[in-house]
Amino acid sequence: MVLTPQRTQYPPQLSNIKFRTPIQTATLSRQWETFERVENYNDIVYQQLQQGNRGTLYYQFVNETERKDYNAGQTLHVNFYTTLPASTFASISNRPMPNVPVFIKAPTCQTSMPVIVQLTSSSNTVYTQTTNKSAAKASETTTAMADCAIYTTVSTYNSTHVYQYNFVSAAEKQAYQRAADAIATKNVLSVPDYVCRD
Numbered sequence: 055m056v057l058t059p060q061r062t063q064y065p066p067q068l069s070n071i072k073f074r075t076p077i078q079t080a081t082l083s084r085q086w087e088t089f090e091r092v093e094n095y096n097d098i099v100y101q102q103l104q105q106g107n108r109g110t111l112y113y114q115f116v117n118e119t120e121r122k123d124y125n126a127g128q129t130l131h132v133n134f135y136t137t138l139p140a141s142t143f144a145s146i147s148n149r150p151m152p153n154v155p156v157f158i159k160a161p162t163c164q165t166s167m168p169v170i171v172q173l174t175s176s177s178n179t180v181y182t183q184t185t186n187k188s189a190a191k192a193s194e195t196t197t198a199m200a201d202c203a204i205y206t207t208v209s210t211y212n213s214t215h216v217y218q219y220n221f222v223s224a225a226e227k228q229a230y231q232r233a234a235d236a237i238a239t240k241n242v243l244s245v246p247d248y249v250c251r252d
Contacts, residue, residue: 057101059094061146064131082130088120089127089143096146104152111216112147151214198236205233 066086068079095113102110115121131143208230211219221227 057098059097060101061093061097063094064090064135068134085123085127086130087127088123089131092124093146100146100149100152108214114216198233201229201233201236204229205237 066083068082068086071079071082074082092113092115099110099112115124128143128145132140135142204226208219208221221230
């Protein structure tokens with residue numbers, strides 16, 4: 055299925071600019087067309103995202119000149135279509151991600167971790183007791199939830215962006231790694247249903 059841009063096409067409106075040279079006219083036309091071309095491409099990518107396809111990226115500018123042409127073209131659109139709100143020409147790539155099922159399943163943090171407690175009595179007899187998942191300390195559960203939240207945030211970012219997530223601190227990176235290791239070994243504390251579920 056071939057997708058076509060669904061956004062409104064805006065033809066160049068350069069006729070009301072006075073006292074311009076042919077070079078200035080060519081520059082303004084290039085800027086206008088760069089904005090239209092990039093937004094049409096991004097509109098198709100956004101349609102794919104709405105269908106759950108995360109395999110295509112938004113337009114990546116070839117160089118800084120093209121980015122400047124895009125920004126100038128966006129400004130031209132806003133200036134020439136003064137009866138439309140400026141938000142009409144906001145970049146499609148800045149729209150929020152559509153809320154549709156993603157092809158990649160998220161990891162789960164919903165498993166139990168039995169805790170073995172050995173008690174020694176005065177007669178040197180060893181009693182072994184297996185506690186259930188609810189016996190974990192509140193701080194361990196809070197830490198596991200925080201780790202899982204960081205893992206989910208970073209993994210989601212990495213799956214939807216070209217560049218990998220840059221950790222803010224070493225503690226954040228350690229929390230991500232703890233959650234990744236726990237998920238890999240299925241050795242995760244049980245956390246509430248709203249955290250890290252399929």
